[in-house]
Amino acid sequence: MPNNTVVIKDGKITDNLWKIVNEDHSDLTQDNIILPYCLWLANQDELSQRVSEGKIGLLLEGDHNLQEQNEGIADFELIAINFPGFMDGRGFSVARLLRERYGFTGELRASGGVIRDQLCYLQRCGFSSFDLDADINIEAAVESLNDFSEGYQISVDLPTPLFRRRA
Amino acid sequence: MYQYDPYDHQIITQRIAQFRGQTERYLSGELKAEEFLPLRLQNGLYVQRLAPMLRINVPYGMINSTQLRRLARITRDYDKGYAHITTRQNIQLNWPDLADVPDILAELAEVEMHATQSSGNCIRNTTSDQLAGVAVEEEIDPRPYCEIIRQWSTLHPEFAFLPRKFKIAVTGSNSDRAAINVHDIGLRVIKNEQGEIGFRVIVGGGLGRTPVIGSLVREFLPEKDLLTYLDAILRVYNLLGRRDNKYKARIKILVKALGVEKFAELVEAEWAHLANGEATLTQAEIDRCKNFFTEPAYATIDDKAAQAEVDAIAADNIAFEKWLSRNLCGHKIPGYAAVVLALKPTGVAPGDVTDRQLDIIADLADKYSFGEARTTHDQNIVLAEVKKSELLPLWQEAKAAGFATPNIGTLTDVICCPGGDFCSLANAKSIPIAEAIQRRFDDMDYVYDLGDIDLNISGCMNACGHHHVGHIGILGVDKKGKEFYQIQLGGDSSENTALGKVLGPAFGETEIPDIIAGILNVFVENRHDGEQFVETYNRIGLAPYKERAYAK
Numbered sequence: 001m002p003n004n005t006v007v008i009k010d011g012k013i014t015d016n017l018w019k020i021v022n023e024d025h026s027d028l029t030q031d032n033i034i035l036p037y038c039l040w041l042a043n044q045d046e047l048s049q050r051v052s053e054g055k056i057g058l059l060l061e062g063d064h065n066l067q068e069q070n071e072g073i074a075d076f077e078l079i080a081i082n083f084p085g086f087m088d089g090r091g092f093s094v095a096r097l098l099r100e101r102y103g104f105t106g107e108l109r110a111s112g113g114v115i116r117d118q119l120c121y122l123q124r125c126g127f128s129s130f131d132l133d134a135d136i137n138i139e140a141a142v143e144s145l146n147d148f149s150e151g152y153q154i155s156v157d158l159p160t161p162l163f164r165r166r167a
Numbered sequence: 168m169y170q171y172d173p174y175d176h177q178i179i180t181q182r183i184a185q186f187r188g189q190t191e192r193y194l195s196g197e198l199k200a201e202e203f204l205p206l207r208l209q210n211g212l213y214v215q216r217l218a219p220m221l222r223i224n225v226p227y228g229m230i231n232s233t234q235l236r237r238l239a240r241i242t243r244d245y246d247k248g249y250a251h252i253t254t255r256q257n258i259q260l261n262w263p264d265l266a267d268v269p270d271i272l273a274e275l276a277e278v279e280m281h282a283t284q285s286s287g288n289c290i291r292n293t294t295s296d297q298l299a300g301v302a303v304e305e306e307i308d309p310r311p312y313c314e315i316i317r318q319w320s321t322l323h324p325e326f327a328f329l330p331r332k333f334k335i336a337v338t339g340s341n342s343d344r345a346a347i348n349v350h351d352i353g354l355r356v357i358k359n360e361q362g363e364i365g366f367r368v369i370v371g372g373g374l375g376r377t378p379v380i381g382s383l384v385r386e387f388l389p390e391k392d393l394l395t396y397l398d399a400i401l402r403v404y405n406l407l408g409r410r411d412n413k414y415k416a417r418i419k420i421l422v423k424a425l426g427v428e429k430f431a432e433l434v435e436a437e438w439a440h441l442a443n444g445e446a447t448l449t450q451a452e453i454d455r456c457k458n459f460f461t462e463p464a465y466a467t468i469d470d471k472a473a474q475a476e477v478d479a480i481a482a483d484n485i486a487f488e489k490w491l492s493r494n495l496c497g498h499k500i501p502g503y504a505a506v507v508l509a510l511k512p513t514g515v516a517p518g519d520v521t522d523r524q525l526d527i528i529a530d531l532a533d534k535y536s537f538g539e540a541r542t543t544h545d546q547n548i549v550l551a552e553v554k555k556s557e558l559l560p561l562w563q564e565a566k567a568a569g570f571a572t573p574n575i576g577t578l579t580d581v582i583c584c585p586g587g588d589f590c591s592l593a594n595a596k597s598i599p600i601a602e603a604i605q606r607r608f609d610d611m612d613y614v615y616d617l618g619d620i621d622l623n624i625s626g627c628m629n630a631c632g633h634h635h636v637g638h639i640g641i642l643g644v645d646k647k648g649k650e651f652y653q654i655q656l657g658g659d660s661s662e663n664t665a666l667g668k669v670l671g672p673a674f675g676e677t678e679i680p681d682i683i684a685g686i687l688n689v690f691v692e693n694r695h696d697g698e699q700f701v702e703t704y705n706r707i708g709l710a711p712y713k714e715r716a717y718a719k
Contacts, residue, residue, distance in 0.1 A: 062406075087205060087288070089328025093405045096325055101440060115202050117189060124324035137197075147185045150177055152318040153394075154446045155325075161394075161445060162174060162318070163452040 001082070002111060002131045008119075008142050009107065009129040016131060018057055018078060020111065031055040034080050037064060044072075051075055059111070062090030070102050080109040080131070086118060092125045099126035099156045116141035120148050126156035168229050168539055169314045169459045171279045178322065179276045182283055186210045187269035194266060209289055209327065211282025212268055216591045221260045221268060222285040223275060227295035227313035227337070228256035228541040228549075232529035235540065237278040239525035245271050250525065252510060252518040254582055254633055255334070256294050256542040257285055261589055283321055288329045290320035290401070294336045296344045297543040300460060301505055301551045303497040307339040307356040307364060311456035312393065315448065319394050326401045330408035331416035333401070334373075341662060346544065348372045348381045348664035349636060351418045352400060357387065364390045370400060370430070371422030374630035378666045379419040382427040384434060391448045392438075398446065399438035403430070463537040463552060468502020473555040480559055489611070490562050490573040502555050506536075508548040508565055509572040509580065513605040516598045517583040518546030527568040535561050544633075545582050545621075547575065578620045578687075579605045582633055586626030586643065587650070593626035595643025595650035600624055600679055607680035617687060620700045621660065636660035638701045639686065640667045641679065652679055656686070656712055657704045668709050671717055685715045 001020040006013055020034040028035075028043055031050070034057035040047060050056050054077035061082050066073070073079070079098060081091040091110065098104040109129040110122050116136060123145055132138060152162045171179075189206050192198035198206075207213075213220040223238070238258060242250050245267050251259040263271060275281060285292055293316045300308040316335060320326075326333070338345040339356040347353025353369035366388045372381025388396050404418045407425075422430045481488035496505040508528060511517045520528075528548055532540045535557050536550035543549055548570070553561055565571040574580045581604065584590065586597030601624055608614055623637025627644075634640030640655035652674050655667030674682055689712050694703045704712075 086202065087328055088410060089288075089326070089330075090406055090410075092325045092328065093402050117185070117202075117206055118328075121322075121324040121327055144185075148178065148181050148322065150174055150181075151324065152178070152321055153323050154444070159445055163455075164445065164449065166172065166174060166455075 002133055004131055004134055004138075006138060007109070007129050007131045008138060008145070011142070011145055013138055013142055018080075018109075020059055020080060033057065034059050034078065037061075037069065041069075048072075051077075057109075060094060062088055062094060064094060066094065066097050066102060073098070074103040074105070076104070076106055078107040078109060079104060080111040081127075083110060083112040083114045085113040086115045088113070092121065095122070095125040095127055096156060116144045117147075119144045120146070124151060124155035124157055168231055169226070169456070175279070175318075176276070179281050179283070182210075182281070182322065183269055183272045183276060186272065190266065190269055205287055205328075207268075208287035209284055210268070210272065211285040212265070213286060214265075214591070215261070215589055216587075217589065218262045219265050219268070220589070221263045221271065221282060222253065223258045223260070223280060223282045224285045224292040225256050225258055225280075225542045226317050227293055227299070227310055228297050228543065229310065230540050230542060232532045232538045232540075234278045234280055235525050235529035235532065237274060237280070239522040239529070241271055241274055242522040242525070248522045249519055250522075251516070251585065252520060252542050252546045252548070254518075254544050254546060254584065254631055255292060256297075256544055257292055258542065259585075261585075286332075288331050288333075289327050290323060290329075290333045290335065293317055293320065294334070294345055294350075294544060296338045296340055297541045297549045298344060298496055298505055298551065299339065299541075300462075301498050301500070301503075302340050302342070303499050304342055305340040305499070306358060308457075308460055309337040309339040309345075309354075309356050310460045311453065312354070312356060312366075312390070313337050314456050314459065315393065315452070316397070319397065323401075325398075326405055329401070329405055330410045331413060331418075333404070333418065335397075343660075343662040343664075344544075346633070346636065346660040346664070349374055349378070349633075349660065350381065352397070353381050359387050366390070366393060368396065368400075370434075371419040371427070372664075373417050373419045374633055374635050375417065376414060376628040376630070377417075377419065378630070378635040379423065380664050380666065381419075382422055382430075384427065384431045390453060391450075392442060393448055394446045395441040395444060396434075396438055398441055399434050402437055403433045407433075462500075465500050465503065465552075466554065468554065468556075470501035470555075473502040477555050477558055486573075487559065487562055489615070490571055491558065493573045493575045493577065493615075494571070495558075496549075498552075504553050504555055504558065505549055505551045506553045506558070506561060506565075507543070507575045508550065508570040509575055510547050510570060511574065511580055511601075511605075512569060512572045513579070513609065514602060516585070516588075517581050517601050520548075524568055524570065527564075531561065531564060545580065547580070573611070574614065576619045576621075577614045578608055578617055578622055579614055580622075581605065582621065582623040582637065584625050584631035586624070586632075590626060590631075592629055593643065594628075594645035595626050595652065596676075597624045597626040597632060597641075597643055600641060600643075600652065600676065603676075603680050604683055607684065617690070618699050621658075622683075623658070633660060634658070635666045636664065637667065638704070639683065644673050646673070650676055652676065654682060654686075654716070656709060657701065659701055670709065670713055682716050686712050689715050
């Protein structure tokens with residue numbers, strides 16, 4: 001998990017206020033922690049108040065079954081999706097489902113093994129922030145968000161397909 | 168043919184700028200080789216045994232004379248003066264310089280061509296019937312739908328990092344020249360009883376190391392639902408397809424593992440959310456795309472008179488007659504024919520074409536076929552709109568240029584991958600095998616007598632030469648560092664799709680022509696009147712061929 005000091009958020013480089021914790025993390029009283037789904041599930045009752053206050057984030061994996069596990073998911077301030085490697089494209093679909101089907105409007109963060117060259121696609125799938133691997137030059141990477149100004153398909157950031165917009 | 172508008176140009180221009188930046192970052196050491204790899208693949212660039220290889224998309228096989236001339240120029244300026252037609256209707260350059268590729272892509276973009284997603288774990292170039300729009304028995308022209316799919320698949324933000332590559336083929340005809348049963352998705356454009364247009368949807372076919380015939384997932388999908396349904400299939404695959412083993416990552420494995428009923432249920436459940444959404448096709452968009460594929464300005468011709476004239480010339484010209492009998496296809500318009508330019512004379516790697524020939528094809532297309540040509544999955548070129556009255560001069564010019572070999576659909580019209588001479592994946596060479604067979608069977612009368620035979624050669628189990636669906640399939644294998652060749656019989660890529668059966672243990676390279684001769688003899692000895700090779704095989708089975716091939 002990167003947990004860098006800076007992230008790209010809404011197109012800008014900004015301080016990272018959040019921290020992903022792992023499954024055996026015990027101190028759940030901290031604010032701005034991103035919990036793996038199972039950790040949140042096990043402590044749901046105790047955490048629900050702070051979730052609604054926007055103090056708790058959720059970490060999902062690419063194999064997360066949203067159809068069966070989506071209750072309360074729209075209430076989080078932040079959801080991070082973990083990319084185990086940049087070739088693993090499941091997170092692109094998970095992101096769209098969160099945005100387009102499960103009503104998530106908070107910060108959607110791509111975390112881990114994505115590379116600069118994917119930022120534009122990730123943004124189109126609904127990601128609003130990026131915690132990239134530490135060796136990536138984040139100042140240069142942020143420019144890739146603008147690699148494309150037009151796309152054929154519907155996407156989270158442009159919900160009308162080109163064929164309905166063509167003059 | 169489709170013509171780009173400013174949006175299409177902008178998207179492709181930005182793609183090239185992106186790839187130029189990626190190439191520069193790679194060459195400067197900033198971008199790691201393993202990260203550059205999928206990025207260059209998604210722009211068509213492989214690094215092969217001897218040099219990089221650039222695969223350029225020919226969307227559903229349609230190419231015009233301006234594009235052909237540009238390709239000719241590119242092969243001269245950036246390569247060694249020739250190109251290769253692939254088994255998925257694309258065009259490959261074998262020797263470009265990696266640093267030149269962004270410039271090549273920019274030259275292609277000027278003539279509305281690109282290499283986006285011609286490789287990589289993404290949605291590849293959509294292929295179709297080389298006789299689309301002209302075939303006599305065709306119900307509906309598939310090309311407008313192919314273009315709709317091309318645009319939908321190009322830079323699709325959700326499906327650029329799939330578990331594995333993804334290939335879609337579309338046909339509008341019962342005679343399947345697009346092999347829709349052996350694609351990740353095969354679409355047959357159909358009309359239902361109410362006369363509405365839609366698609367029969369087949370999923371999970373494919374060749375490669377686990378050949379599978381696709382399964383019917385939906386009998387009739389209304390045309391407006393095409394893209395939402397494709398999104399649903401791709402999303403199910405993207406989320407559930409295996410990523411732990413690249414040999415089990417294609418959608419065919421997922422369909423098999425779930426069972427087609429369960430798979431279809433998941434797709435329908437996903438589609439229930441997407442159907443009737445914004446991505447639903449509008450009639451205006453369908454009509455817009457159809458408007459690019461309207462009929463050219465055909466002349467009104469008396470077919471009988473035109474045919475009689477051709478027959479009269481052919482009666483006195485046996486070479487012309489032979490060419491007509493093999494290299495011509497019927498046409499829905501009276502007085503017209505579709506002509507196949509053969510790219511497989513003996514001694515030339517199947518599908519290879521020189522810069523000069525590309526220019527000549529462009530000239531012939533301008534002169535005889537409304538400026539358009541098509542690439543075929545069996546690695547030839549089609550001029551689809553030729554007046555019968557112009558067949559003789561076309562034949563004469565094609566002959567002078569070296570692509571009037573009258574062997575289309577015969578034993579020597581071999582489908583062949585680049586193989587070990589070029590490809591870094593190959594276990595064995597394939598081009599020399601094709602040549603050895605062409606040399607052995609150089610008696611055209613014998614070849615004609617054998618009739619229709621698809622002979623397909625792949626240099627490895629990735630099956631780019633489609634050996635599983637050749638009537639005779641040859642697969643190069645590696646045994647302890649030596650090249651051997653396994654033979655399969657009975658494959659069929661048509662609407663009667665079948666996968667070939669392995670004859671037995673593999674043979675050495677030099678044995679192959681004799682073994683093929685033996686197989687052909689079994690056919691000739693056993694065939695009934697008018698029976699084609701694959702029909703005889705289907706009737707008598709593998710045993711007699713096997714007996715002959717392994718007789719001591």
